[in-house]
Amino acid sequence: TTNLNKQYTFDNFVVGNSNNFAHAACMAVADGYFHTYNPLFIYGGVGLGKTHLMHAVGNRLLEKFPKLRVLYISSENFTNEMISALKSKKMDEFREKYRKVDVLLFDDVQFLAGKQRSTEEFFYTFNSLYDSQKQIILTSDKTPAEIPEMEERLTTRFAWGLIADIQPPSVEEKTAILMKRAELMNIDLNEKVALFIAENLKSDNVRELIGALIRLSAYSSFNGEPITIELAKKTLDRFLIKKDKIITFDTILKVVTEYFNVKLSELKSKKRTKSIAYPRQIAMYLMREKLNCSLSEIGEIFGGRDHSTVLHSINSIEKKLKKDKELQETIKILEKSLYN
Numbered sequence: 001t002t003n004l005n006k007q008y009t010f011d012n013f014v015v016g017n018s019n020n021f022a023h024a025a026c027m028a029v030a031d032g033y034f035h036t037y038n039p040l041f042i043y044g045g046v047g048l049g050k051t052h053l054m055h056a057v058g059n060r061l062l063e064k065f066p067k068l069r070v071l072y073i074s075s076e077n078f079t080n081e082m083i084s085a086l087k088s089k090k091m092d093e094f095r096e097k098y099r100k101v102d103v104l105l106f107d108d109v110q111f112l113a114g115k116q117r118s119t120e121e122f123f124y125t126f127n128s129l130y131d132s133q134k135q136i137i138l139t140s141d142k143t144p145a146e147i148p149e150m151e152e153r154l155t156t157r158f159a160w161g162l163i164a165d166i167q168p169p170s171v172e173e174k175t176a177i178l179m180k181r182a183e184l185m186n187i188d189l190n191e192k193v194a195l196f197i198a199e200n201l202k203s204d205n206v207r208e209l210i211g212a213l214i215r216l217s218a219y220s221s222f223n224g225e226p227i228t229i230e231l232a233k234k235t236l237d238r239f240l241i242k243k244d245k246i247i248t249f250d251t252i253l254k255v256v257t258e259y260f261n262v263k264l265s266e267l268k269s270k271k272r273t274k275s276i277a278y279p280r281q282i283a284m285y286l287m288r289e290k291l292n293c294s295l296s297e298i299g300e301i302f303g304g305r306d307h308s309t310v311l312h313s314i315n316s317i318e319k320k321l322k323k324d325k326e327l328q329e330t331i332k333i334l335e336k337s338l339y340n
Ligand code: ADP
Pocket: 008, 012, 013, 014, 015, 019, 044, 045, 046, 047, 048, 049, 050, 051, 052, 053, 177, 180, 206, 207, 210
């Protein structure tokens, strides 16, 4: 018997820039590379697919090795089980249960923080499994070092193996996730509508993204209406970013030139000084993200640059965005002014 959710498979998981590293790490463990990435520590915000990936590893492993002892537990349930084991004086059983597994999937480890007794129990479990070369996968909403009040002897251990992050999905990834989920649920969803939801939903949380789809689909079947952008606007109103004006090339140029205090003529020129080139790259990035336009259309706006130059600029912003907090803030501010 296993407590894995069979729906959470690799097949149902949409891979993109935001999660490909964590996905690859999970695939490696699922392929049986136990000692290489141990423990595997996956971190990322709420609803970004950590639990899903973890179960996917377990499901894949059990397909291949049905006898393997794979155990999934959230840190909260671990704590609850421990408390009742303490009460009923069954600590030996409790310890035995966790120390005899081959693969331990330990979800949301950040909730152990500040809980002394369960932290301690987990510490011994961890050591016992690690010493006998059993695989441990952990998830958290933060990196080991960032978890407040987490004991250092644990956080250092969490970093012994591989740490992989999951970032919020891009609009393209959100669209792909919606399309995939619609297919799984037999919902007739047009790609245009999916893109509309992906672009306009306030939240980056995939669970909420899927929630929006379910809501829309329910509304559509209750009222016998097809799923259209109009219906999405109506049913998802509260969840959508308000777009009072339609974004165009010009609004993006206006917002970027104002924010960076550069002249439009300079932005469109061939000048390559950083103070001009950087806002230019950001404007290109925003056009690509918001307007669903081609690279050469963007190139044309910027004095006939070719599409590979544009692509290079956009890629460099995308890459920076993953790490650069300041740029993330800048983009947020620019997006706000675009929508207001
Ligand atoms: P987390 O554990 O990070 O909070 P979950 O794994 O519970 O997030 O994911 C929330 C929901 O979103 C689940 O229904 C999951 O199947 C779905 N989900 C998240 N990421 C993806 C993805 N990349 N592809 C498909 N479904 C996803």
